[in-house]
Amino acid sequence: xxxxxxxxxxxxxxxxxxxxxxxxxxxxxxxxxxxxxxxxxxxxxxxxxxxxxxxxxxxxxxxxxxxxxxxxxxxxxxxxxxxxxxxxxxxxxxxxxxxxxxxxxxxxxxxxxxxxxxxxxxxxxxxxxxxxxxxxxxxxxxxxxxxxxxxxxxxxxxxxxxxxxxxxxxxxxxxxxxxxxxxxxxxxxxxxxxxxxxxxxxxxxxxxxxxxxxxxxxxxxxxxxxxxxxxxxxxxxxxxxxxxxxxxxxxxxxxxxxxxxxxxxxxxxxxxxxxxxxxxxxxxxxxxxxxxxxxxxxxxx
Numbered sequence: 001x002x003x004x005x006x007x008x009x010x011x012x013x014x015x016x017x018x019x020x021x022x023x024x025x026x027x028x029x030x031x032x033x034x035x036x037x038x039x040x041x042x043x044x045x046x047x048x049x050x051x052x053x054x055x056x057x058x059x060x061x062x063x064x065x066x067x068x069x070x071x072x073x074x075x076x077x078x079x080x081x082x083x084x085x086x087x088x089x090x091x092x093x094x095x096x097x098x099x100x101x102x103x104x105x106x107x108x109x110x111x112x113x114x115x116x117x118x119x120x121x122x123x124x125x126x127x128x129x130x131x132x133x134x135x136x137x138x139x140x141x142x143x144x145x146x147x148x149x150x151x152x153x154x155x156x157x158x159x160x161x162x163x164x165x166x167x168x169x170x171x172x173x174x175x176x177x178x179x180x181x182x183x184x185x186x187x188x189x190x191x192x193x194x195x196x197x198x199x200x201x202x203x204x205x206x207x208x209x210x211x212x213x214x215x216x217x218x219x220x221x222x223x224x225x226x227x228x229x230x231x232x233x234x235x236x237x238x239x240x241x242x243x244x245x246x247x248x249x250x251x252x253x254x255x256x257x258x259x260x261x262x263x264x265x266x267x268x269x270x271x272x273x274x275x276x277x278x279x280x281x282x283x284x285x286x287x288x289x290x291x292x293x294x295x296x297x298x299x300x301x
Contacts, residue, residue: 003046004118011159011205012112015089018060018155020049022092025061030242032061033068037092041119054198059263060155062230062245063184066265067154068097069237070182070226074150075099082145086133086168086183087156090116094126103145107131107138133157133168139175149179151270157183158207165209166220173221173270181222181270185211187262214266226267229253231260 008015022038025031042049071083071093079101085091088106098104104126108116113130122128131138133156142149151172157165172181191210194200211217214227228234230245231253238246253260 004044004115006045006047006115008111008115009109010203012089012109013203014155014159014205015112016045016047016049017052017056017199017203018064019090020052021057021060022064023049024057032065032241033096035092035096037095037119038090041090044119051202052199053202056197056199058245059230062233062241062249063154063265064093065237065240066228066233067152067182068093069234070180070267071097071150071152074148074180075102078148081148081150082142083150083152084142086151086153088112088116088128090119091154093152098125101125103127105129105138105142107133133160134164136171136175139171143175147176147179149176151176151179151181153181153183155184158186158209159205160209162209162211169217169220169222169270177270179270180225181268182266183268184263184265185209185214185217187212187258187264189258189262212262214264214268217268218271221271222268223271224266224268228265229260229263 006013006016019038020042022033022035023042025033026035026039074081074083075097079099080103082103082105083094083097084105084107085093086107088108089112091106094104094106102125105128106116106120106126107129109132110130113128116128120126120128127141129138129141133153157168160168169181172179186207186209188210191207194206200206215224218224226234229249231249233241249260
């Protein structure tokens with residue numbers, strides 16, 4: 001059977017790194033994510049995945065596990081909630097965590113969506129959106145579900161400029177106040193060492209946005225709820241990791257703190273932003289729903 005060809009932009013090509021990481025994890029004796037679908041996709045795509053090597057492959061699996069933990073907690077409290085993956089790539093989260101009731105939106109640029117559609121089919125509860133994270137045209141389609149909402153952006157915003165990230169956050173806060181938003185941040189120590197990372201030697205893209213303190217982003221219309229590293233996953237998530245990660249990451253964090261602490265996975269709640277971000281000015285009633293996933297109130301239009 002002929003393999004699927006890949007034609008992706010410079011940054012979009014990086015989506016193949018976590019895909020390969022999840023595929024390798026699926027082959028492991030004790031997999032963390034058990035993502036057999038990723039393994040199938042790697043075997044079906046005409047691409048030299050072997051050029052990716054180094055600890056970032058395993059790190060992408062740990063990162064996904066942390067984000068999965070937050071999404072799973074959200075869906076446990078809001079089984080009919082809506083999860084939006086910003087820059088979905090070939091993520092299988094909507095399949096790994098689906099509960100049979102939630103609504104899922106997987107958003108990415110047209111070239112990535114073209115590839116994604118070769119492996120994923122939309123359904124009554126799952127929708128693929130070909131759009132940029134920087135756009136707002138897709139907001140109303142998501143808002144029609146009524147929420148509550150959980151936005152996930154994994155290994156995406158790091159490639160944007162700071163002003164672009166701020167624009168995205170403020171736009172989301174203006175339209176979806178009270179929603180959960182999770183994304184990763186990289187500090188200066190991580191950014192300065194990109195060229196020493198083996199996976200980045202295989203691609204042209206480089207991360208751009210540096211954030212040493214996620215708490216500082218609260219001025220953008222966010223409230224920080226949790227900030228975790230590979231050494232401090234959620235306890236229930238960490239218990240699923242092999243010992244080499246469960247004990248090795250905290251040890252590494254003590255021996256070389258910047259190597260671990262510079263990269264963080266963060267859970268925020270979106271507050272009403274004081275800016276010119278798009279808002280829904282139509283008359284509506286607000287129903288407040290307390291969300292233990294991010295310990296805040298969701299606004300349901």
